[in-house]
Amino acid sequence: MAASKRLLGVGKFWVAFWTVLLLASAYFVVESLVYVIYAASDPDVGPLSPRILSIYIHGALAIPLLFVAPLQFHPGFRKSYPQAHRWTGRxxxxxxxxxxxxAIVLALDYEFVGSRPALMIFGLLWIFFSACAWFCARHGDYAAHRAFMIRSVAVGFAFVWIRLLRVSQDWFFPFIEDPEMRTTVREFVCFIVPLLAVEIWLSYWPALKRAGRQRAQRHDLSQDVQML
Ligand code: HEM
Structure with a gap:
């Protein structure tokens, strides 16, 4: 790629992409802190109830992930510091x-029952993609490792989109009035749309391009045969 199209060692598209993701993550962190403070100050819940404690742990583990992901994907960082990539990756x-x-444990008694299957399925998928990414890296298949990491990060960031969509849901879902139905739809949409976009990029589009190339080759071959 030409130098003018690159910034911080990557294409401008990726700089814009990660900037949006980091700003959304910062919003998510602030919103989560407000939620926890509010929930912990509720006399019926209390700051040390098991639910609030699991939210603290969940947040403390999740927040660094949001900010470390761009570093792990940066090709210059991987190339210059492969050992750091390995250890940060682990x-x-x-x-x-x-x-x-x-997330699966929290989903078990989530107040909106319709959202529980979404949170559980996507919690399980997140574990599955992360384990596959690790397995592929350990066995030296870095193309598969990259693809599984993209899927894992797409599911992880869905938790950020869910919060953002909540503030804009009147705009997106004016036709759904029931608050529980809105939450359930929002959660499925925020997981499924990024995963589908990733699969289009990683699998469907390359498959269509391959089929197109094969069609063109067959066409060239049949023209060569006709000319003989
Ligand atoms: C958030 C994203 C990522 C995470 C968490 C991650 C995690 C890891 C881990 C844990 C290892 C070491 C496996 C082991 O030996 O235990 C590793 C190695 C590796 N990963 Fe990633 N990875 C990420 C993204 C990527 C991407 C996008 C690529 C691009 C192809 C990549 C390429 C590699 C390579 C080449 C190695 C071997 C490094 C070496 O030579 O020591 N990783 N990664």
Whole structure:
């Protein structure tokens, strides 16, 4: 890629992409802190109830993930400091798996029952993608490792989009009035849309491009045969 199209060692698109993700994460962190302070000050809940304690742990594990991800994806960082990539990666993957496991535990008694399946399925998927990424890195398949890390991060960041969509839901879902239905729809949308976008990028689009190339090759071949 031409030097003019690069910034901080990556394409401008990726700089813009990670800037949006980091700003959204910062919003998520502030909003989560406000939520925890509010919930902990509720006399029926209390600051040391098991639910609030699991939220503290979940947040303490999840927040660094949001800010470390861009570093792990940075090609210059991986190339210059492969050992740092490995060790930060090990911490990242362990924390992702623990955060996802806690998300599943929190989902078990989540107040909106319709959201429980979404949170559990995506918590399990987050664990699965992270474990696959680790397995592939250990066995030297770095292309598969990269793809599973992209899927893992897409699921992890869904928790950020859920919060952002909550503040804009009147705009997106004016036709859904029931608050529980809105929460459930929001949660499924925030997980499924990023995962589908990632699969289009990683699998569907390359498959279509391959099929297009094969079609063009067959077409060229049949023209060559006709000319003989
Ligand atoms: C958040 C994103 C990522 C995380 C958490 C992560 C995690 C890891 C871990 C844990 C290892 C070491 C495995 C082991 O030996 O135990 C590793 C190695 C490696 N990863 Fe990643 N990874 C990420 C993104 C990427 C991406 C996007 C690529 C691009 C291809 C990549 C390429 C590599 C390579 C080449 C190694 C071997 C490094 C070496 O030579 O020592 N990783 N990664």
């Amino acid at each position: 911490v990242f993957l362990t924390t992702s798996i623990l955060t996802a496991a806690l």
